[in-house]
Amino acid sequence: MSSTRSPVVTRPNAWRATFASFLVLPALALGLFNLPVAAQEAHVVIPAPAAELTETGTSAVAVFAGGCFWGVQGVFQHVNGVRNAVSGYSGGSAETATYELSSSGKTGHAEAVEVTYDPSVVSYGDLLHIYFSVAHNPTQLNYQGPDRGSQYRSTIFAVNDEQAATAQAYIDQLDATGRFEAPIVTTIEPLQAFYPAEQYHQDFLTLNPTWPYIVVHDLPKIAALEAIFPDAYRAEPVLVGSL
Template identity: 80%
Template sequence: MLLLPALAFGLWNRPAHAEEKPVEIPAPAIALAETGTTATAVFAGGCFWGVQGVFQHVTGVKNAVSGYAGGSAETATYDLSSTGTTGHAETVEVTYDPSVVSYGELLQIYFSVAHNPTQLNYQGPDHGTQYRSTIFPVDDAQAEFAKAYIAQLDATGLFGAPIVTTIEPLKAFYPAEQYHQDFLTLNPTWPYIVYNDLPKIAALKSLFPDAYRNEPVLVGTL
């Protein structure tokens, strides 16, 4: 994949790391009332390459866009957010059909295979607040639902450590640069992708076979 020269070195040298093991977890004990055929969920869980790739393989997802949330428009770039000083987290905006896949099911996948929710301000090899585990609810109903599900999962003890996922107001979502979109699909042999992200796709297929779609829904050109 062609990258801007100044960025190619940094992206290639994101260190590989032993993949995070998925955790089989229960579905939410309650359901969130959802209507219509289009809804939005916004998640941060480490490098957005893998999080985007996971949700692109979920049936009922219409689009999954990598981007930034938590900071201002002026600092919503890879170069600036990578400093960890902008308030942004690498984030994925998921557009989905709630008549096919619910917000609760997306949260179950998010906590189970998309990332490790017990790692504070890092995810695998990536360290800094820009890699924090955060849910950005689009409304109060999503916020309360996510809070209740975190409490439910913590009570199970399945993760072996407390969940550190934060719930932050969604001020705005800013799409990432084009070269970050569909990165997992376009670069399946990159060492970082092979070691950190392809196992997440395999775990999605194994743990959520009814939700798995073989052909990902891609962003294409923004």
């Protein structure tokens, strides 16, 4: 992707984000977003997985869905050991793997992020830890923030049975802790295919840090990643456009 800024994109079913734009822009001008992350969005501090997935080699893939892919991609791009994080679609057919069609919520697709990582640096369990803690709210099934519809569902697309079993064990572990205010509703689906999203969606958080939706919903996730996972955080994200 080129270094030019992405075009303006209005997220479907996001009237609250549109309304927030009128509040956020003056706040940006006044510097009011220099607030601690806790003042903007709460994130749950949770234990790491008790059971870890055994992996070998230097490259593995995981696919996560949790609301708008801008923020999920942005979080994993800031994780040490992640080699690439691509926004895209999973759960439906190739013919409907577009932003326009998937936004209907009728294609079976979820906005998802394909994470390619080095297991010798960051484990699948580490990624799950971050996913459930700061990347999204796992107690919200078919919505995140202002976004509504099954295309924004909380889903782990498991590459294999081992990933599925590790993810389910962690969900059971987290539910038992009672750290969340409601039960975890994240589903686990076998990965059939992953389709990269349109170019203008890639690296959207990094290229548009003052876009109101990003300021309100996604930058707090990056701040939480740095605060809660300082050893995993890296300041310079790995970008799709730089590969």
